[in-house]
Amino acid sequence: MGERWQRLAGEFGRSAVAGTIASLVAFVLFNLLVHWDPGYDHAVLEGWPITGFVIANVVSTLLTYQLSRGWAFRHRAPVGFAGGLLSFFLISYASMLIPVTCLWVSRNLLHHDSALADNIAANVVGLFLGFVARFFAWRAWVFPHVPEMTPVAAEQRPAFD
Numbered sequence: 001m002g003e004r005w006q007r008l009a010g011e012f013g014r015s016a017v018a019g020t021i022a023s024l025v026a027f028v029l030f031n032l033l034v035h036w037d038p039g040y041d042h043a044v045l046e047g048w049p050i051t052g053f054v055i056a057n058v059v060s061t062l063l064t065y066q067l068s069r070g071w072a073f074r075h076r077a078p079v080g081f082a083g084g085l086l087s088f089f090l091i092s093y094a095s096m097l098i099p100v101t102c103l104w105v106s107r108n109l110l111h112h113d114s115a116l117a118d119n120i121a122a123n124v125v126g127l128f129l130g131f132v133a134r135f136f137a138w139r140a141w142v143f144p145h146v147p148e149m150t151p152v153a154a155e156q157r158p159a160f161d
Helices: 003-034 049-072 081-095 097-109 115-142 151-156
Strands: none
Touching (some): 003 115, 049 097, 081 115
16 A cells, blocks of 8 residues: 555544544533433433434534544644634535435435334434545545745745745
């Protein structure tokens, strides 16, 4: 395996571990909000599974950013506003449409409303597809690879640059 593929595999692996940790946080929080009955005859967001999913994933995105910047993509400098924070969050929330769509299809088209069905749709199928989309988007727009400038390339750079 070439150096480029090894670097990609390492980034993907570290990002997958970071994403798994954050997804576990989202999973627990989602189930607490939507399916856990704390003794009030119903869960806090029992009838609002998509709202619960969004809230849980806002919290987990904060964790994912820290793990991605400090570990998964530590060798790449983030670009953009506030160390790539704005781009990271925009990509994360845009890609949240993938698991939300999976959850919506499961609930509204397939009429599955159990905790198991919700978790398979949103937290297995949806989050996997969303993770792959986010990984490549983060890699391209938040933590891009900037090749080191060789002495020849530095000499060919315009003086005003």
